[in-house]
Amino acid sequence: MATKCNIMTDSCCDFSAEEVEEAGIAWIPYTYTEAGKEDGLSGYDDLFQSRSAHEFYAAIKGGACPMTSQPSQIAYEQAFERVLATGVPTVHFCLSSGISGSYNGAVTALDRVREKHGGTLPTPIYVVDCLIGSTTQNLFIHRAVQKRDEGLTAEELVAWAEDARFHVHTIFMVDNLDALHRGGRIPKSVAVVGGMLDVKPLLTFRLDGSLAVMGVARGRRKAMRKMRDFYEALHLPTCEENAVAIGDADCAGDGDSLRASLLAGDGDLKVYRSTIGPTIGCHVGPDMLSCCFWGEDRRTPGFDDSKSKGKASK
Template sequence: MTVQIICDSASDLATADIEALDLIRVSLTVQLDGNDYKDGQNLEAKTMYDRMREGASPKTSQVTPQDFEDAFMKVAAAGKEALYLAFSSELSGTYQSAIIARDVVLEKYPETKIEIVDTLCASLGYGLVVKKAAELAQEGLSLAAITAKSTYYAEHMEHIFTVDDLEYLYRGGRVSKTAAFMGTLLKIKPILHVDDGKLIPLEKIRGTKKAYNRIFDIVEERATDLTGQTVGISHGDVEDVALELAEIFKTRFGVKEVVIRMVGSAVGAHSGPGTIAIFFQNQL
């Protein structure tokens, strides 16, 4: 493979995915209980969720330019081309760190081609874009072709999700303190989506089951054809719910493949345990 695909840990791909797809992954940092951890490396997401249920409030920071410089240098020294697909720039400064690092690497290796794409995606929606790019790279497509196809794929990736506790969105500045309090009191389940890389509230549904039913209605409204798609479901340590929803996808829409992954520490620190997110293409 002459094109090396690079991603960051906000893609929520498992280590087995990283190895199978021959990816280079750089990690965001998670601060938990006074310690710094590398997301996906030395902190299990479940450990973080358990601590959050006990009252911990983890924080995150972007991938450093140095981490990107190390990754890009490795690719350049090997004589390969690189495509870094980035976590939404509207949710993290990681994309800008990559831009800074590329300029440094190109000073030493001016002939190296390093493309950087702001996917404007998050969690497994972002991960599915990375997966698609890696598969194209393994097929031997050119850097230009992979960049174009993965960019299109990212532009049409839908993210529909709900959280179990509005408190975490409040801490991240996504909802007001009053909305968080009243939502919890009234058992409101917010449904949100990602638009131009930003988290945008869609609807407020009272009751978990009703919220899941409404999510599937939204999927039906927005998807053109799900039968041939790889659909993603990510969850905040509620795998049993994710598995149930995957079966609904298969029976209601005829989806042949549903990829289920836990929301990683970097994203989950802001969405909290109990999160359920659905990812699919709105246009093939």
């Protein structure tokens, strides 16, 4: 049965090239470049097709400091024209506007495409701000594909997405906060937390899609236990699907260890394993580990992950 809508997203979804093809979704790449260096770490975020994750993160460990760029207006317009040519309504899911300007860029580009078609598109295209990114976006897009395959129209998929994005819970660990501060994702006053000896910051997404430090842990092992505790406190297997997404930035052993720990408590749990892509990787650095899952509505009055604050603190 033919689907009633197309799905498009950006390379921050942390799908592999094989996964996007199997899921039948269109995607648009970010780019990254190391300014002032002819032989610097630069390229398209092509889902690690031209450069392996290990090669990318090894370069950063070696001192590379690449910065990222969202898709250009021309790239967005060309992508929208391609999905228009299919004659099938399309929903484009963007990386959080709280950490990137890509959502506004996509909306502007879509307005330009609409103008080229006389003010009305022959087939609808919708742009949705996910208010999440990376591993969380991976979990979200996997579910969106399932909803598409269940027969949802584009309008129904948009309505689902604008509610479901607030049921995704995120906790991720970074080695330090320097890269996030350098990229403007967090203020300097917050970045000093990462300078403490062997302290691993734990972060999450706010409702507006920006990042927040929710706690710290002494060392990676304790941080991973905090991540498991966070999952156990807030995961609702009856919300959307009994699934968790675990992503890593060239620390697959830690990701696999967390996966085994969660499966030990629930053998029916579906686990999506992903690698943190270059775009997010430029800002979080090597050894990031993330855990994302479905749970209670984060818009609930008074709900700010308070149920787990004690478990995600130092």
